[in-house]
Amino acid sequence: MKSKQLPDNLHRDTLAVRVALEPSQYGENSEALYLTSGFLQPDAETSARRFAGDEEGYTYARTSNPTVTSFERRLAALEGTQAAIGASTGMGAILMMCMGLLKAGDHVVCSRSMFGSTIALIGREFGKFGVETTFVSQTDVNEWKAALRPNTRLLFAETPTNPLTEVCDIAALADLAHGIGALLAVDNCFCTPAMQRPVDFGADLIMHSGTKYLDGQGRVMAGAICGPSRLIVDVFGPIVRTAGMTLAPFNAWVVLKGLETLGIRMRAQSANALAVAQWLETQPGVARVYYPGLASHPQHELAMRQQSGQGGAVLSFDLHGSDAEASRANAFRVINSTQVVSIATNLGDTKTIISHPATTSHGRLSEVQRQAAGIGQGLIRLAVGLDHIDDIKADLLRGLDGIQK
Secondary structure, rough: OOOOOOOOOOHHHHHHHOOOOOOOOOOOOOOOOOOOOOOOOOHHHHHHHHHHOOOOOOOOOOOOOOHHHHHHHHHHHHOOOOEEEEEEEEEEEEEEEEHHOOOOOEEEEEEEEOOOHHHHHHHHHHHHHHHHHEEEEEOOOHHHHHHHOOOOEEEEOOOOOOOOOOOHHHHHHHHHHHHHEEEEEEEOOOOOHHHHHHHOOOOOEEEEOOOOOOOOOOOOEEEEEEOOOOHHHHHHHHHHHHHOOOOOOHHHHHHHHHHHHHHHHHHHHHHHHHHHHHHHOOOOEEEEEOOOOOOOOOHOOOOOOOOOOOOEEEEEEEOOOHHHHHHHHHHHHHHHHOOOOOOOOOOOOOOOEEHHHOOOOOOOOOOHHHHHHHOOOOEEEOOOOOOOHHHHHHHHHHHHHHOOO
């Protein structure tokens, strides 16, 4: 059954439920899940053309799958890019990007406030193969500019960062990259296209961990890269086929369904996070709150411009403590006192999640790297979900009560 031709200029909320909704012969009003490892070919000649790439068509699930294609098309529409390609995880997507763009002798400029695994992958693992990386301040454009070299091929930032929610100036970094013929990649995991579209500010590639807000309920692992067809199809496509970092059809289907509620979830969770952040600023045991929606955030105005006036659903806060050991003890006390909030390292779930970055997401970094990234022992990250804010506050207060400046 042929699907309807959608009109142009639809709102992103509509795109999230309508793009790539193509019924089979049964006319279903929901995306089909194709669980198959291989696809029948009508004849040997067609099979040869499809395997050679001379004719469109599905051949083998490691190469492509209709459900995965639907996810890719919908995400690209939401991000405003020509194309997207799925990966098994968000880190798999970053690996795919680096394999496709970098070679021995190339140079990368990367925010030192990136996710810990990203820093390890680019700085350590790709360093083994002759790729050099310079880590710079997330927010100081002059540091990015000073780090550029003739062999710089890629600038890479996430905005806001995990966990301190630092915001970079996407347009300024895009200008720097394009001025030397390099590319700018932006990890848009925290905001998603419901709140922020980096391509509108000049970014070339947009990275996603679909495990987070794109799914929205903590069910599956997934990743993706969005960008121009010349890179998605011609550069990254062959890597997926060869290296096998393929997005599973079932996972793609789950994230497809998650995208349908992305906008409404992000708005609701962002509103909850703002209320919790404002409340935390009034607590005597809290030394500082990191949240782009607060006027106290150093990049508040920039965040409001880039993030459609929303702060996102992730915040962090530092606790008072006489030294690192005391700060860590206070952080563990708050975390262990919770009875409602989930203690886990994921984020993007409808359930509020609490974690201690210094011993989890950034636990494999050296102390020097953690200090450079601003990750102290008294820091707590809170990924705010759809729990009622009064219950979240009461849960945190169990541990915060008694902590003084």
